[in-house]
Amino acid sequence: xxxxxxxxxxxxxxxxxxxxxxxxxxxxxxxxxxxxxxxxxxxxxxxxxxxxxxxxxxxxxxxxxxxxxxxxxxxxxxxxxxxxxxxxxxxxxxxxxxxxxxxxxxxxxxxxxxxxxxxxxxxxxxxxxxxxxxxxxxxxxxxxxxxxxxxxxxxxxxxxxxxxxxxxxxxxxxxxxxxxxxxxxxxxxxxxxxxxxxxxxxxxxxxxxxxxxxxxxxxxxxxxxxxxxxxxx
Numbered sequence: 175x176x177x178x179x180x181x182x183x184x185x186x187x188x189x190x191x192x193x194x195x196x197x198x199x200x201x202x203x204x205x206x207x208x209x210x211x212x213x214x215x216x217x218x219x220x221x222x223x224x225x226x227x228x229x230x231x232x233x234x235x236x237x238x239x240x241x242x243x244x245x246x247x248x249x250x251x252x253x254x255x256x257x258x259x260x261x262x263x264x265x266x267x268x269x270x271x272x273x274x275x276x277x278x279x280x281x282x283x284x285x286x287x288x289x290x291x292x293x294x295x296x297x298x299x300x301x302x303x304x305x306x307x308x309x310x311x312x313x314x315x316x317x318x319x320x321x322x323x324x325x326x327x328x329x330x331x332x333x334x335x336x337x338x339x340x341x342x343x344x345x346x347x348x349x350x351x352x353x354x355x356x357x358x359x360x361x362x363x364x365x366x367x368x369x370x371x372x373x374x375x376x377x378x379x380x381x382x383x384x385x386x387x388x389x390x391x392x393x394x395x396x397x398x399x400x401x402x403x404x405x406x407x
Contacts, residue, residue, distance in 0.1 A: 240317055244384040247314045250307045251380055254329050255373050257300035265362045276349040286354050290343025293361045297337050304333060322383055325376045332369045336360050
């Protein structure tokens, strides 16, 4: 009888051990699945955070590029206006333009020749400003579109009007009053100067598009500090 009782208890113990082993195996399996799920979740969170970080950096880089090109374009326009103003000669209502005189100078050349050469020299002294105006056009066009590029091109066109007029004055061989008068209107600063007025209109167009870039990204208008860079006369 004792042998049967002990055998029965032994079987129960073996069964309990087997049950616990099975439960342990199940728990290990569940733990492994949970660990795997945790790894996947963490990986997804990590990938999402990495993606968010990358998107944020790309957006920051995009904004920085926009601001940099906008500032460069506006500065180039302001400097071009200031430099062209400095290139052109003042107009004296009392004396009138020297180039209008048909009398030869001491070296036998026309007054117009000397005036043209003077303006050409002034133009060349600001060559870096003209170069910058041309250099910024492609970037401005890519980022802000053709309208901004057209404004910059229109400013450069006015600069070229002055340069071409100065070149023609410097090369004139005969005094033609009508021709000299027309060229004189380009190389001198007249009241309501059409060339400088046109540049002012184009700069207003640039400001309408580019100044909001600073306002949107910095929460404040920066027109005045930037205008001071090249707007002195």
